[in-house]
Amino acid sequence: MEIKKTSLYQLHYENKAKFVEFAGYQMPIQYSDGIVEEHKFTRNHSGIFDVSHMGQLFIYGNNDLVEDLEKIFPLDLKNLKINHSKYSFLMNDEAGIYDDLIITKIEKGFLIILNAACKENDFKILNKLLNNKYKMILDEKRSLIAIQGPKSVEILNDVIKGVEDLNFMTGNWFLFNEKKVYITRSGYTGEDGFEISVDNELADKFTRNLIEKGAKLIGLGARDTLRLEAGLCLYGHELDKGKTPIEANLKWAISKDRISKGDFIGSDIIIKQLNDGVQKVRVGIKPEGRIIAREKTKIFNQSDLHIGDITSGTFGPSVNGPVAMGYVENEFSKKNTKVFLEVRGKKHPANICGLPFYKKNYVKGVN
Amino acid sequence: MSEVKYSKEHEWIKLEGDVATVGITKHATEMLGDIVFTELPEKGSNVQKDGTAGVVESTKAASDVYTPVSGEVVDTNQAIVDDPSKINEDPENSAWFFKLKIKDPSEMDSLMNKDDYDKFAKETSA
Numbered sequence: 001m002e003i004k005k006t007s008l009y010q011l012h013y014e015n016k017a018k019f020v021e022f023a024g025y026q027m028p029i030q031y032s033d034g035i036v037e038e039h040k041f042t043r044n045h046s047g048i049f050d051v052s053h054m055g056q057l058f059i060y061g062n063n064d065l066v067e068d069l070e071k072i073f074p075l076d077l078k079n080l081k082i083n084h085s086k087y088s089f090l091m092n093d094e095a096g097i098y099d100d101l102i103i104t105k106i107e108k109g110f111l112i113i114l115n116a117a118c119k120e121n122d123f124k125i126l127n128k129l130l131n132n133k134y135k136m137i138l139d140e141k142r143s144l145i146a147i148q149g150p151k152s153v154e155i156l157n158d159v160i161k162g163v164e165d166l167n168f169m170t171g172n173w174f175l176f177n178e179k180k181v182y183i184t185r186s187g188y189t190g191e192d193g194f195e196i197s198v199d200n201e202l203a204d205k206f207t208r209n210l211i212e213k214g215a216k217l218i219g220l221g222a223r224d225t226l227r228l229e230a231g232l233c234l235y236g237h238e239l240d241k242g243k244t245p246i247e248a249n250l251k252w253a254i255s256k257d258r259i260s261k262g263d264f265i266g267s268d269i270i271i272k273q274l275n276d277g278v279q280k281v282r283v284g285i286k287p288e289g290r291i292i293a294r295e296k297t298k299i300f301n302q303s304d305l306h307i308g309d310i311t312s313g314t315f316g317p318s319v320n321g322p323v324a325m326g327y328v329e330n331e332f333s334k335k336n337t338k339v340f341l342e343v344r345g346k347k348h349p350a351n352i353c354g355l356p357f358y359k360k361n362y363v364k365g366v367n
Numbered sequence: 368m369s370e371v372k373y374s375k376e377h378e379w380i381k382l383e384g385d386v387a388t389v390g391i392t393k394h395a396t397e398m399l400g401d402i403v404f405t406e407l408p409e410k411g412s413n414v415q416k417d418g419t420a421g422v423v424e425s426t427k428a429a430s431d432v433y434t435p436v437s438g439e440v441v442d443t444n445q446a447i448v449d450d451p452s453k454i455n456e457d458p459e460n461s462a463w464f465f466k467l468k469i470k471d472p473s474e475m476d477s478l479m480n481k482d483d484y485d486k487f488a489k490e491t492s493a
Binding site: 029030034035036037039221224225290291292294314315317322344 | 400401403404406422424425426427428429448451452455
């Protein structure tokens with residue numbers, strides 16, 4: 001299969017990107033500044049991320065669609081206001097996660113942002129669950145650009161007037177070059193920021209405008225260190241078909257009202273786990289020294305029993321130390337529980353900790 | 368006797384008397400990206416030619432550091448353990464990794480000189 005390129009490929013290339021293949025796309029892992037500088041620039045200023053490989057699924061329909069989607073997603077979609085977004089997941093009957101996603105109510109339907117590696121499969125699953133009843137477009141004609149960091153609101157507002165009025169986890173249509181762009185105030189870095197869905201033809205021009213105003217391109221490498229410091233899950237690491245939202249400690253994303261009714265896919269397991277507890281649960285883990293515990297690192301308790309595994313681990317540039325997430329047996333999941341991480345044959349002390357590792361207050365927090 | 372030689376694993380080695388100083392090349396740091404963690408061999412331990420003698424980690428991945436010759440570790444550079452970013456800044460000078468009391472100077476013979484290494488690095492990264 002040919003490797004796909006996003007509309008920003010030329011711009012990445014001009015900015016000396018190092019490319020990697022990710023989910024069938026040629027994506028920039030970093031630029032000439034390197035991951036640590038790119039990470040810090042995003043935290044202190046404003047970083048631009050090409051996330052055009054992610055799926056932009058538009059589903060059109062009326063009240064029937066809302067009812068049908070409520071059978072799939074554990075959300076109160078009936079009361080979701082237009083242009084408001086929610087984090088959710090597509091699950092199987094065992095509440096295993098096929099994908100995590102952001103769903104936004106738009107005029108005449110919903111926009112769902114899906115992970116690149118999952119989007120084709122998600123489309124098939126959703127189409128089947130919805131019995132082909134609705135018009136569904138996995139839109140390849142639009143790019144998705146994220147701008148993240150404290151200066152992003154000022155920079156984007158200079159290019160597209162009015163975005164500063166958006167609240168966190170809400171969106172709207174705006175105009176860029178007389179074309180409609182859909183902008184949400186959201187992101188995946190722990191910073192204030194926006195995601196912009198723009199026509200492929202305009203993506204390059206739009207991004208160059210942001211760069212002229214002082215934002216910089218940031219690669220997937222820093223995107224990973226940023227989301228990990230922010231305690232956010234990455235599909236294929238913290239989340240997969242073998243893990244449920246309760247185990248992943250994402251209970252907050254499930255509507256309480258929907259739990260009491262229990263009428264969505266996977267609800268039996270969700271309710272059971274909420275009542276009886278879970279065997280394993282996602283936690284933050286902070287090594288005591290500088291040692292980096294990467295994915296698949298084994299976690300031991302003080303009696304040297306294997307109690308879990310790391311799912312993501314790296315060096316956090318803003319924390320200035322190693323950070324990790326993983327799953328441990330529930331009884332060892334309390335904050336400050338001492339554990340040991342086996343790296344290159346040696347066991348290194350670490351502590352279970354709360355998430356996120358790095359917290360900033362969002363400018364406008366509703367939702 | 369202080370010519371710098373280079374290995375295919377991208378280490379440099381400088382021999383003075385019977386003590387060799389070992390580090391990783393600028394080319395290696397460029398391939399690795401930002402180095403955020405370093406592990407060095409223990410002082411007093413013996414390392415074997417082409418065996419692992421440390422680890423460097425970037426934000427992305429861990430890589431082994433090999434020793435181009437055999438010997439006893441007589442000194443290690445704590446400064447790069449305390450601040451691994453020094454390796455990116457000055458890899459072929461102040462950010463050396465360890466010093467070895469070598470046993471067999473002829474082990475140096477199979478290593479590359481600067482010109483050969485530069486050529487090798489260019490070819491392997493192309």
